[in-house]
Amino acid sequence: MTFYDLPAPAKLNLFLHVVGRREDGYHLLQSLFRLISLSDSITIDLRRDGRISRESTLTEQIADESDLVVRAARAIQRATGCVLGAHIHVNKRIPSGAGLGGGSSDAATVLLALNRMWRTGLNRQQLMAIGLTLGADVPFFLQGTAAFVQGIGEQIESVNVPDISYLVFKPDVHIETAAVFTDPDLTRDSETVKITDFSGCINFVGSGNTVQNRLSDGVIMRNKTIWSGSGFGKNDLEAVVLRRFAAVHRVKSWLSTLGVEARLSGSGSCLFAEADTPESAQLASEELLAKMQSGNEISNFKLGGSLKSVHVCDGLQFHPLKDWVSDSLGSRQVG
Numbered sequence: 001m002t003f004y005d006l007p008a009p010a011k012l013n014l015f016l017h018v019v020g021r022r023e024d025g026y027h028l029l030q031s032l033f034r035l036i037s038l039s040d041s042i043t044i045d046l047r048r049d050g051r052i053s054r055e056s057t058l059t060e061q062i063a064d065e066s067d068l069v070v071r072a073a074r075a076i077q078r079a080t081g082c083v084l085g086a087h088i089h090v091n092k093r094i095p096s097g098a099g100l101g102g103g104s105s106d107a108a109t110v111l112l113a114l115n116r117m118w119r120t121g122l123n124r125q126q127l128m129a130i131g132l133t134l135g136a137d138v139p140f141f142l143q144g145t146a147a148f149v150q151g152i153g154e155q156i157e158s159v160n161v162p163d164i165s166y167l168v169f170k171p172d173v174h175i176e177t178a179a180v181f182t183d184p185d186l187t188r189d190s191e192t193v194k195i196t197d198f199s200g201c202i203n204f205v206g207s208g209n210t211v212q213n214r215l216s217d218g219v220i221m222r223n224k225t226i227w228s229g230s231g232f233g234k235n236d237l238e239a240v241v242l243r244r245f246a247a248v249h250r251v252k253s254w255l256s257t258l259g260v261e262a263r264l265s266g267s268g269s270c271l272f273a274e275a276d277t278p279e280s281a282q283l284a285s286e287e288l289l290a291k292m293q294s295g296n297e298i299s300n301f302k303l304g305g306s307l308k309s310v311h312v313c314d315g316l317q318f319h320p321l322k323d324w325v326s327d328s329l330g331s332r333q334v335g
Ligand SMILES: C[C@](O)(CO)[C@H](O)COP(=O)(O)OP(=O)(O)OC[C@H]1O[C@@H](n2ccc(N)nc2=O)[C@H](O)[C@@H]1O
Pocket: 013, 025, 026, 027, 028, 029, 031, 099, 101, 104, 135, 136, 137, 151, 152, 153, 177, 178, 179, 181, 182, 265, 266, 267
């Protein structure tokens, strides 16, 4: 049996506030997560010998036991006592060390797929409990919709987000999440917010009542993002990342000189900006890439080689495999 080309979509953190720190050093967050169409693709073959093997196009060399897809498969075997195995092939498209949650999303897709392939019968809550042992973002991917996420990733409330598109800018640097969270200058005491504090901003965009502007140099972008337009939200990790990683700083400044206010996702290195439609996102990306290639010096500022890639993607309302697991409780005991 083979499951072909299963999607593992990336996420963006539309805002990310650090509101405290636990005794074990982990930080308490409040973040609005959404899924985007930039996805890895995973193919899984059933193995009857119980072994878990993998191949991956991830350029970074990591041991099998560190790969989140292997860890996810072993975790579900352990939790259910399943004696079946799998060969997992991961085609990476989501940049890693980028704040897009690619590894966590791969793990979530493997949990959803193996639960079905092996007929282990776990429900969503049970998969989410296993997912949290693998990474803080895994439960979000298993929940499968945009969400207000609190704690270190375990408190998840579904929220409505508008159908808009995104440009995701990948600076030429890989960032380790731990390096950002341990920085002494990190803001750790942002005020806590409630869903009602920001839901108005989301509906404002969803109603089509948006601020869009053709900039004088021809780049069609939302001039005021929903967040800067409303003055709501920020990414508390961004100041540390901009100070420590020159490539991110350069890309952010270059975009800013073009009137594009991009924001960091997660602990970076990716920055994102919003566009009203897929067409305006595509057009903006082409215009920005043309500017980059022309090597223009804009406002006395050089981009240099700091921008590695630009991804045009759509916001997703649902994880494509959301319905692969039941929400009903008590279908199987874990342990
Ligand atoms: C910041 C986010 O990108 C938001 O989506 C994620 O929560 C990060 O999740 P992740 O990449 O899975 O991070 P992990 O591999 O769990 O954590 C790496 C390291 O970052 C720090 N860390 C991570 C998450 C968190 N809430 N507080 C932390 O202090 C810890 O030092 C941890 O050892």
